[in-house]
Amino acid sequence: MKIFSASALFQTSILLYLLAAIAALVFIKQQKWDNIISNIICIIAAIFGIAASLMKILVEDMPINISIFHSTIPFISVELRIDHLSAFFVLSLSLLVVCVSLYSIGYISHYIGKRKVGLFNFLYSAFILSMFLVMTSGNAVFFLLTWEAMSLLSYFLVVFESEHEENQAAGTLYIIMTHVGTAFLMVGFMMMYSYTQSFDMFGSSADIPILAKNAMFIMFLIGFGTKAGVIPFHIWLPCAHPAAPSNVSALMSGIMIKTAIYGMLRFIFTYLGVQSTWWGALIIVLGIFSSTLGVSYAFVMANIKKLLAYSSIENIGIIFIGLGIGFIAQAQGHLTVSALAIIASLFHSFNHTLFKGSLFLGAGSIQYATHTKNMEELGGLIKKMPLTALFVLGGALSAASIVPFNGFIGEWLTYQSLFANIVPGQAALNILSILSVAVLAMTGAMAAASFVKLFGISFLGLPRSEQALQAKEVPCVMNIGTGILVTLCLFIGLFPLPILKVVDKVVLNLMGTSLIGQLQGGLLIAYYPLQISGNVISPLLFFVVLVAVILFALLVIRIIGGKYSERKYGTWDCGFEALNSRMQYSAAGFSNPIEIVFKILFRPSRKLKVEGKLAYHPESIEYTTVWESIFEKHLYNPIFYVIKMLSRRTKFIIQTGSIHSYLLYIFVVVLVLMMYNTFV
Amino acid sequence: MRNIVYIVVQILVIMLVSPLVNGIIRKVKAFSQKRKGAPLLQMYFDLFKLFKKNSVVSDVSSWAFKVTPYIFFSTALAAALLVPVSTIVTPQEIPGDIIMLVSVLALGRFFMMIAALDTASTFGGMGSSREAMISSLIEPSILVSLFTVGLICQSTSMQQMMEAMKGTGIPLFHPVYIMVFLALFTIILAETSRIPVDDPATHLELTMVHEAMLLEYSGRHLALMELGAAIKQLVFITVLVNLIFPHDQLIAITGISAVVLSLFLYLMKVIFISIAIAFAEVFTVKFRFFSIPNLAALSFILSFLGFLQYFVLGGSNV
Known part of the structure; x- marks a missing residue:
């Protein structure tokens, strides 16, 4: 060797x-x-x-x-x-x-x-x-073993701070959901073995009939979808990711949920092969739901890590949209479009690893300095923790898919693959594709709004609590970790081509089609455009223009206006008494308009408690909003209810506790098995 | 050389014309109220004066507040470089398309929203929160309507789209473009803080959105924000007029006079749309804030119908 x-x-x-x-x-x-x-x-x-x-x-x-x-x-x-x-x-x-x-x-x-x-x-x-x-x-068995090990180890990490009851509850929900997902995977693998007599996932699936392939697709989709946290299998994700210590959250959100994307590409895309168009369409529909609902929930959260967890659901949705287009184009034989879409989703998955990692680390730094994850208790941290603030801002811009950060490139590629997928005439697919465009657009704007909220409420304004006032910058080594990730985000945003060439090689190896001819890039320094089917963007050039315009503006203003002088003064308070931190907009107030517009998603119930005798000068006001968790209430609770009811019924019929009947069961089973072996 | 000429023409035209658009809209509104109104060039005087004034900066604010005017202004100008005013003066290819245009404007908006939260003022938070809602609701219809035109023209680049639109005769005779025109017009009203979505003339806390975010700015910072907003408005108007009313196919001559003629026609179209916007402001009332989703939905449905007409219902065969 x-x-x-x-x-x-x-x-x-x-x-x-x-x-x-x-x-x-x-x-x-x-x-x-x-x-x-x-x-x-x-x-x-x-x-x-x-x-x-x-x-x-x-x-x-x-x-x-x-x-x-x-x-x-x-x-x-x-x-x-x-x-x-x-x-x-x-x-x-x-x-x-x-x-x-x-x-x-x-x-x-x-x-x-x-x-x-x-x-x-x-x-x-x-x-x-x-x-x-x-x-x-x-092989599939070893895959399943390591998959299970991954689930169990992450469970222990989720409940590591086990003194909080909500962490234990989150852990329990996580372990149940992840095992439900694994159960579906196991069924898929068993079907694989029963048709091919092998657990070799690199082998051929030609022996599997089409109907079984469809069934296996559904099994794998649910199994991997649960791990990816795609809606409606997501309910564990917003509980488990915030419960874990922040460095573990960064790993879980950054890369663990991507193992599901890996699994989908490995077992569905390459092993089963894309058999029909509806596979891709189903994946796109899941992606559409995940990205819109994920980002809507993210926007209303006041817990930083919950916001980030829901944002992960949104990004998995975007990756699913990319995958779905890849599947559809593959089924229709448009190999270049398929390659573009798979490149887009792999690239976005890579980018998401970087920016979500950096954001969870940033959230961890906030928690380290202030011992809280609740935005309503933060504020003004930009002055106490300038480096952390800068890095979270970078991560936020990337997550909001804004130029010149890497999130934008991934989204641009997804848009381009949608663009290439629309041809006059094919009604259903065109409608699905343009809806994906609309969803991506809304998701982008709402993600930006969510991260404005995260950054603006936590880092800007006045401190809302004593802990926020006393906060200190975190140790240097923590900032180095976060800083590398954010720098990579910016760097890949400005120079996407090296990583895209790597992704292109992966896709070439995966499906035999390459886009490298269309991924054209000029000289590194002068002009660095990225070109897909005639459409060109150059984030680097944009960045240069931005800097040039700022310098130009500074120069012109200096010539017109003379020397800059400023006066520090309090914020405008309408002439009343001095402002205090409670007069700022709160996190709940910031997202209230969206919450009202989309009240069908949140079904908020509000409670207002006013104490004190004077109506206009109360001593204290307490305002609470509770959102109804729709998926738990209308999807999971009925299922749990049915399972519980059935098990209770069977308990009284079968499991009576008398040893005689148990002996009878064993006898009957042995008899049946013997008869089966004799006659069949 | 071509690139330099393009950049110079583009920046000059956009920077010079954008305050004029505001002047025209205000003048028309004043006439409708039987007033004489401020001079057409009032915004230039205001900007000039603001540049010379000192700034008052809130003592709560951080660097985010001070860098925002520069970033907002430069993103608006960078966006202007992605939308050519004329197809005669264009470079080989513009390295940016409609998706990038939206993202560039989002960068400016992102900073404007965080700057509003930076001063710990209630007004700022209010404006920022409202802007978050409006932008989230209007964004789908921007991309769907631009995508529809882009798909017909087989490109997402503004320059290629404009070239392709020159060959379509009179676009407004085709139902797709009627829908896209109406959708884009609604988008302009929402994105440039016009009535019925927002009122640019108000400073009442119940109604303001854009102005609430600028409330703490003064002096040169305010001037940059105002100019940036005016440029952004002209960028949207340019997208609309240059896609739906292409004009360069009418010009038979070449050389420098063709450029002048083309720019003149462009100016006429901008003035026409400015007057239309002013009329829209005069004849509508400001919507209740929670009625804005209806307007956004209308705009989205129009753009979506446009798409359906062409790509699903066979409009491409007409």
Whole structure:
């Protein structure tokens, strides 16, 4: 084996993650060193992961097979198989892990002496390793095992701060939902085995009849959709992501939900192959619902991490829209359009990893400094935490898909694939595509509004509580982690082509069609346009124009207006007494108009409690809004109710508690099995 | 060379004409109220004076408040560079399209909204919150109507779309363009804070949206914000007139006189639409805030019907 091959680098990376997990347990008594050592090993492992995946995508074309353990018991063999798609997801994972682990060195330090840091770091490293193995596993059984490990480890991390009851509830909901999803996957895998006698997902699915393929598609869609958090399977996501410590939230939102996208591409797109147009249409419909509803819920949240969690649902929706177009175009044989759409969704998934990672880390920094996630208790942090503010602003602009950040490029590619998908005549698809355009537009504007709210209410204005007033900038190492991610967001926004070329190679390997001829880029310095089917954009040039206009404006104003002088004075208060922080707009007030317009989604019920004798000068006013959780109430509660009722009924009929009847059951079963073996 | 000429012409025309549009609208409104009104060029005088004044800055605010006027102004001007005023003076290709146009304007709006929250003023929050709602509701119809025209013209670039529209004869004879025209006109009213969505002349806290966000600005900062808003308004008007009323196919001559003629025709179209906007302001009343969704829905339905007519119901065969 060559020392400098991608295969060796991948194996080193895996071993280092194992080492990090072991180190976390070995140094469990010295919490401070435990934290530093295991995180640094994770960073080194991730750097190896970046090198390995880049090498795999750019240099080596053949898939890598690594057989770690091959047992004589059927199906239980640990084998890895890494092709371009796996490597691409490993690349996203590793990039994120470098930054999150750097951040964790500072962030976890406030657990020292209070919590089991060693245990946390063990779970953290093992969780990263499990995601790594999900992306690289070589057969369906091993995939399922690592998938389950990933779910369980993330469950333990979600309930890590278990003294809060809502965290426990969130954990329980998460573990139930994720197992429901896994159950659907298992059915899919069993069908796979029963038709092909093999769990090899890189093999051929030609033996599977079309009807079974449709059924398997539905199974995989529900299974992976639950992990992705796509509406209506999303209910665990907005509870679990905020409950976890922020560095874990960054990993969960940034990359764990992307394993579902990986699974969909691996098992549906390449293994089953796209069989009919309605598959893509169904995925687009799910995407449309996820992005609009996700962003609407995000906008009204006052909890920063809940807002970010719902925004993840929105972004998964955008990725689903891209995937759906890819599926439809593939079914219709428009391979270039399909390639464009898959590139768009992979690229957006990569970007989302970066900006959502940075935003969750930023939210963690706020929580670290103020011990609260509630925007209503924040305000004025821009002066206390200038670097964190800058990074959150960058992440927010990227998440709102605004030029010149990377979020915009992903969305632009999705728009272009929708554009290419509309041809006069095909009624249903055209309507679906133009509705997707409308949805993307509304989602973009509402995402911008949500992040204006997040940034404006938390960082600007006057502090709304004592904690916000006392806040201090977080340790430098945390800001480095967040800063790298945000810098990458801006850099990829300005120079999208290097990453797009990587994505293009992945798609070329995946479906044999490349867009590299159409992805034209000029010189790096002078002019850097991105061209798809004749439509050109150049974020870099826009950035240059922006800077030039600002300089020009400064110069002209200096000539006309002379020297700048300003006077500091209080904000306009209509001539009444001095303003205080409670007169500012609150988070709830900010999103109230949208809440009223879309009241069908929220069904808010408001309660106003006024105390005091004087009607116009009350002593205290308490205002609470409660949103009805529609999906829980109208979709999940009936299902749970039916399941509960059925199990209670069967309990009294079958499970009577008398040992005689149980013996009878065993006897009947044995009899039936014997008869089955004799006659069939 | 072509690029430099384009940039110079574009910036000069847009910067010089945009305050005039406001002047025309105010003049027409004044006449309708039997007043003489301020001079047509009043906004130029105002801007000139504001540039020379000192600024008062809220002591609560941070750097976000001070950089916003520059970012808002420069995004408006950058957006103006994406929408050519004439097809005669254009570069080889403009590296930006309608999707980028929307995103560029969103950058300016993002900063305007956070600056409004920066001063801890209730008015600012109010304006910002209302703007959030209006922009979210109007955005789908902007992209659907521009996409419809773009799909017919086979390009998302404004320049290519304008070139293609020159060959369509009189667009308003085709139902698609009637729908798109009406949708875009409604969008202009909403995006440029006109009655019935917002009232540019009011400073009453119950009604203001755009003005509420600018309330804390003074001096050169205010001048930049006002000019930026005027440029943004002209950008939207330019999109409308140059797509639905293409004019460069009428010009038979070449050379410098063709450029002058083309710019003159452009100016006439802008004046025409400005008067139409003024009439829309005169003949409607400001909607209750929660009636704005109806207007946005109307605009969206119009653009969507336009799309349906052409791409589903076979309008492309006519």
